[in-house]
Amino acid sequence: MSRRLRVLVVEDEVELASVVASYFEREGYFVELAFDGHTGVEKARSGTPDLIILDLMLPGIDGIEVCRQVRTFSDAYILMLTARDEEVDKIVGFAVGADDYLVKPFSPRELIARSKAILRRPRLQDSLDGVEALSRILRFGELAIDSSARTVAVGEKIIELTRTEFDLLEILVESPKNIFSRRQLLELVWGGDWYGDIHVVDVHLGHIRKKLSEAGMSDGTIRTVRGVGYGMELK
Numbered sequence: 176m177s178r179r180l181r182v183l184v185v186e187d188e189v190e191l192a193s194v195v196a197s198y199f200e201r202e203g204y205f206v207e208l209a210f211d212g213h214t215g216v217e218k219a220r221s222g223t224p225d226l227i228i229l230d231l232m233l234p235g236i237d238g239i240e241v242c243r244q245v246r247t248f249s250d251a252y253i254l255m256l257t258a259r260d261e262e263v264d265k266i267v268g269f270a271v272g273a274d275d276y277l278v279k280p281f282s283p284r285e286l287i288a289r290s291k292a293i294l295r296r297p298r299l300q301d302s303l304d305g306v307e308a309l310s311r312i313l314r315f316g317e318l319a320i321d322s323s324a325r326t327v328a329v330g331e332k333i334i335e336l337t338r339t340e341f342d343l344l345e346i347l348v349e350s351p352k353n354i355f356s357r358r359q360l361l362e363l364v365w366g367g368d369w370y371g372d373i374h375v376v377d378v379h380l381g382h383i384r385k386k387l388s389e390a391g392m393s394d395g396t397i398r399t400v401r402g403v404g405y406g407m408e409l410k
């Protein structure tokens with residue numbers, strides 16, 4: 176039996192938060208609540224949730240900023256709640272890395288159904304479980320990826336990547352001459368039944384680029400081919 180799935184609900188409307196929590200609890204999830212953005216980020220870090228239900232308009236820091244901060248250390252699925260349709264543009268436009276969103280008012284049943292759909296999306300690592308991991312080191316310039324240990328190093332320096340970041344980088348480095356469209360990367364990392372904002376890919380790739388350059392990688396990076404997608408590039 177696998178562990179109970181953990182859900183973090185970040186919502187300042189206390190009544191709504193507790194209704195949502197009770198629905199998830201009824202479905203057997205372990206639920207934590209946060210009523211403002213800062214607490215949301217803290218609990219995302221300490222509670223290692225599988226899924227975060229995140230309201231857009233929050234006191235303190237808003238849902239977009241929460242999402243951005245959480246994405247630097249967590250691969251939890253994020254479903255954003257918005258009060259109005261116009262705010263959807265905000266979520267999509269900011270490309271903050273949310274996996275899906277729901278416009279208020281919504282039925283708790285719909286929220287549960289959407290959440291289950293998100294949680295069913297296979298991550299690349301999950302789809303590889305049960306298959307004997309190949310022990311191999313992928314190299315690209317100073318970059319070395321150990322696929323079985325799931326570690327990444329630039330020169331001697333090990334860098335910390337989230338699960339999604341690792342999966343994306345591994346795909347790019349496995350086929351360094353390929354240019355992948357956002358859609359292809361989404362399908363490879365999140366699975367084929369993806370729906371939502373495809374710019375989520377840009378957010379993760381931006382984080383990887385930053386981490387590579389902070390680790391001192393000087394001879395290559397992830398390149399953007401305008402209108403086509405992403406690939407690796409040696410300098």
Ligand code: CA
Nearest residue numbers: 187230232233
């Ligand atoms: Ca709110």
